[in-house]
Amino acid sequence: MPGVALAREYKYMCSDPGQELIRQDIRDHGLDRIVVAACSPHLHEKTFRHAVAEAGLNPYYFHMVNLREHDSWVHADKPAAAAKAMDLIRAAVRRVRWHVPLERRQAPIHANALVVGGGIAGIDAALTLASAGKHVYLVEREPTIGGHMAQFDKTFPTLDCAACILTPKMTAVKSNPNITLWSYSEVRRVEGYVGNYDVEIRRKPRYIIEDLCVGCLECIQACVFKQAKVPDEFNLGLGKRKPVYIPFPQAVPQLVVIDPETCIEFKSGKCKKTCVEVCAERNAIDFKQKEKIENIRVGTIILATGFETFDPVRVPYYGYGLYPNVYTSLEVERLVNASGPTGGEIVLRDGRKPATVGIVHCVGSRDVNTNRYCSRVCCMYSLKLAHLIKEKTGAEVIEFYIDMRAPGKAFEEFYNRVAEEGVSFVRGKVADIYPAGNGDGRLILQAEDTLLGMVRKIPVDMVVLSVGLEPRPDANDVRRLFNIGCSGDGFFLERHPKLAPVSTFADGIFVAGCCQGPKDIPDTVAQSGAAAAQALALIDAGVIELEPNTAYVTEDACCGCKTCIPLCPYSAISFLEEKKARINEVLCKGCGTCVAACPSGSIRQNLFEDQQIFEEIGGILTYA
Amino acid sequence: MGACSVTLETLPRFPEGKELLTCLQCGVCSGTCPYGDVMEYPPRRMIAMMRAGLQEKVYTSDSLLACVACYACQVKCPRGIRLTEALLPLMKEQALTHLPELPGELQKALQSTLRYGNPMGEPSRKRAAWVKTAGVPIRILAEDPRPADVLWFVECYTSFYPRGQDNSRATARLFHRLGIDFAILGNEEKCAGECGRLTWEPGLFETLMDYNMAIFQKYRFDRVVTSCPHAHNAFKNRYPALGFNWGLEHTTPFLAQHLDRLKPLLTRKLNYTVTYHDSCCLGRQNEFYEPPRRLLKAIPGLKTVEMVHNRGNSICCGGGGGGMWLDTYFKAKGYERLSERRVKEAVATGADVLAVSCPYEVSRFEDALKVVGYDKRIVVRDVTELLAEAMEE
């Protein structure tokens, strides 16, 4: 092949001896361009560039042929694939001749970090970063942090009291000087790039002056509403709150919120304002409070926005919303919780105590009609709820399951324990739920007991629907805001399912917890630790090296038409006063969109220069 | 899937068959099947037997005869397996060929359909006799072959059976008052044949298909409208293989499309409380849950109530998949009649009218009401009959 001084075959070119072979050949033969045709640049481009650089050559004098994704993985016809491999090699040899030396650039990493979402994932990540001495902004949408875990009574498989293990972490967030906690807030805008993200945060008015409120909660007592009337979000509407409220006693921050939708002062302006009276000289209530915008710069971001439970109204034959004694698992978490709407007593909406309870697994999971994936935690939390219901009421509890998934540490043992306690199990997906028809409020659960091979119709007092975990309804907006991806199921997409599970395709942005996919608390916390470690690695390195394959404008040729500006997915192109476009090489990811779009051909791209591409095409089309 | 070219042996090569490999054995199909508790091999076990190579045992039981092709299993299957559409009819075909003899009533219905073009065995020259009683002009294409917008495919029960004719007369009046340009095939029409397919008499089905297609091709029209959900099913899913490419509507959703113009005509107050029964083919198969309800709500004075099982969770009247002609057989086996189960639910709502959109249902439910002794408490009416009643002359 013209231009080739030396060709070598070696089985493990990526191994140490293989790399040494390359280095030696460069020295011995004075080679000035290197092509490797093996494996995939995905895996080993970095390895070989490094080897080439060590031999004193500019690493961009190297080119790698992708024999894996472009050839062996995608073709079944072996001889044809071999012929294609030769074409690809010829193309590479012709292109690499036109390579020019390039330098890697560096970007500084700002030491502050942003954590979005204050569930257990966000709390844990924030605490880890803060304990390493970094300043963290923790932004939580709701008036309190805690997420779903704050709603639980106990946690599987050990039955730890959720509040006992969560509340200390929540207060630690509040008291840590390295953490700025903005609850009742949302990220509105994100600009910039790894190491230098400019973020705008909207802090919704809670009509309470944070610095003045001491958390005495006297205003709630004093509210003109003698009885709480508004369905309470934290208790999923099973309890009531007043227009001035705190989500739950251990909420962090310990600040009340006024809900303008139901507050009389907001509706009519004519309230006696007994809350203001009782707040007296503390003067913490401010009906005129406006939303506040905060602008911060951070180097890294951890997304921990969690999940939502599946809405079982989408499976009409389970009767949720129609039959009052059909509950979701999350509602039952509140019912069994000592600080819940019934003080931990399990009573039905009609006031009865259930004597039989049916727990229906896989509601909205493992089903083409809803979500295809397994929600991973429902089998285990169903066992937990079965245990708690049995413990508190002595009721007969029957679990209807398809497969019992207990793959975690101490999970199978927990399954065993719950079975021993006398919970019964029917293997079969519930097919229908309907009233027993004799007016006693009981419901029939109809399912095939697949192990007995017979259809069973079991009357129960209470039905618990083990609803699956879903991406938050705004996951797609959040994804766009942070320029990351979502997988087919709608959860945030990690960079690599095995080897980069908390990274995303946006450098410096990490994911942790259920926003990436359903998982239990132990896995969530492991992931938030990993995300914090990844962020710390960047922050402590202080700088990040960037690939030089960026686009650039040859300003003489630029006609100032601005075609490129809206096309750039990374907002890397700005328009200069002298009516020329300029590309910020730190922002540019080298996607090439602008290069192709520029009508005057004045945008070019490192490593994808016209000459290099034409030579590559020529190499492929030349008949050997 | 090329109409009848798929056999149980070739099934695994088609997407419908590959799906079977993904069955979770969750049992929701058998649990929801209206005859799941009497079938020896309800759908889940059937698949398990097939996987174990024991399908012979399934064919030689009569489980499949109890399948009323109601789509209940298919819509709830979490793997989206096309049970009612693909697997069950194929299994049924096998079961029927293994049966020592076909249940008499069914055999007679199939023979009559072949010989006379209708399962009742009525002479085909009397098919259009009802037209004289309609009270409005009805154009029969054989007599006046000018092009029409709507070819109204009347179907058998609605042509011969007196209570079915009530539906046809109502439909004719509604079409007439709405100014729809329609015509019928009259005595040239023959059963669309869907029951033949679902009871798996494919030969019969194909004969009828060929016949009706040839008649269709004689005339010019834009779409076919039929009041029989089973005919609708056949035209929608099977006839296109033979070149059926006209528009297709069932009367109920078709009328719902004209609701704006229809509503001003509904001037007579009907002080009924009505509960609507979703037919399997119209509901689960085509998801026409709301159009009939919208029509009913447009009638002044009329109140609607829902049965416990409604919309996608409706319980079959028991007439599908040949069930129409298996009542005696089921009775002999001691199975509960589904139409009886259904009318008990209807009566429990306190409604005084059970509204339907399928001609099978009128006769089935009226009969069931007599058997359970509720015929004084509730009457069965087709949605079109109620609409026509609400329309003053």
Ligand SMILES: Cc1cc2nc3c(=O)[nH]c(=O)nc-3n(C[C@H](O)[C@H](O)[C@H](O)COP(=O)(O)OP(=O)(O)OC[C@H]3O[C@@H](n4cnc5c(N)ncnc54)[C@H](O)[C@@H]3O)c2cc1C
């Ligand atoms: C009924 C039920 C019982 C369970 N029981 C157990 C158990 O016993 N043991 C166990 O290990 N696991 C259990 N789990 C799983 C457990 O809930 C999760 O593992 C855990 O809550 C995940 O935490 P997270 O922080 O990722 O998400 P979340 O708890 O959902 O927290 C996310 C937080 O982010 C906030 N947020 C969302 N979007 C934004 C935004 N755009 N901006 C700002 N903030 C935002 C939310 O308000 C929330 O506070 C259970 C799950 C359910 C449904």
Ligand code: SF4
């Ligand atoms: S419902 Fe579907 S997945 Fe479940 S057992 Fe039946 S065929 Fe299999």
Ligand code: SF4
């Ligand atoms: S179609 Fe209906 S009758 Fe047939 S098996 Fe399925 S649920 Fe049962």
